[in-house]
Amino acid sequence: MKSVTFGALIVLAASTASSFALAQDVAAGKSSFNKCLACHAVGENAKNKVGPELNGLNGRKSGTAESYSYSDANKNSGITWDEATFKEYIKDPKAKIPGTKMAFAGIKKESEVNDLWAFLAQFDKDGKIKP
Numbered sequence: 535m536k537s538v539t540f541g542a543l544i545v546l547a548a549s550t551a552s553s554f555a556l557a558q559d560v561a562a563g564k565s566s567f568n569k570c571l572a573c574h575a576v577g578e579n580a581k582n583k584v585g586p587e588l589n590g591l592n593g594r595k596s597g598t599a600e601s602y603s604y605s606d607a608n609k610n611s612g613i614t615w616d617e618a619t620f621k622e623y624i625k626d627p628k629a630k631i632p633g634t635k636m637a638f639a640g641i642k643k644e645s646e647v648n649d650l651w652a653f654l655a656q657f658d659k660d661g662k663i664k665p
């Protein structure tokens with residue numbers, strides 16, 4: 535009986551630690567997103583700016599933000615945005631999509647890229663934060 539209680543405590547401690555880490559990542563990702571804000575919006579009522587709104591990015595096909603005028607390069611890239619494709623892209627956008635009109639050098643720091651994804655992946659297609 536005693537060992538069961540002990541095991542439950544460990545599970546509880548571990549899950550608290552990981553949700554804390556996630557909250558930190560999201561906060562760091564939000565401040566990193568300041569680098570994107572000149573051109574992108576995300577969240578409820580996000581509109582296309584210089585670049586397309588980024589709601590529901592996880593699982594979204596490239597070039598499909600409503601009424602945004604993409605370059606052919608972006609539209610025809612055949613990419614579906616998810617953790618792997620996003621991370622590759624944001625490190626060097628012009629390498630992943632040659633000919634893209636996104637004028638951004640990229641983010642090289644692995645931890646910052648992870649934080650950015652943690653932040654962006656929270657939003658569903660209506661810009662609501664997923665439970």
Ligand code: HEC
Pocket residue numbers: 566567569570571572573574584585586588595596597598599603604605606607608609615624633634635636637638641650
């Ligand atoms: C100087 C403006 C600018 C900045 C800064 C910028 N972007 Fe972009 N972004 C664009 C444009 C323009 C496009 C559309 C590219 C095209 O059509 O070729 C785009 C496209 C994208 C796409 C593809 C969207 C889709 O629907 O296929 C993603 C993802 C993206 N940007 C993420 C980011 C993130 C994350 C940042 C910040 C780290 C960022 N961008 C910074 C202008 C910018």
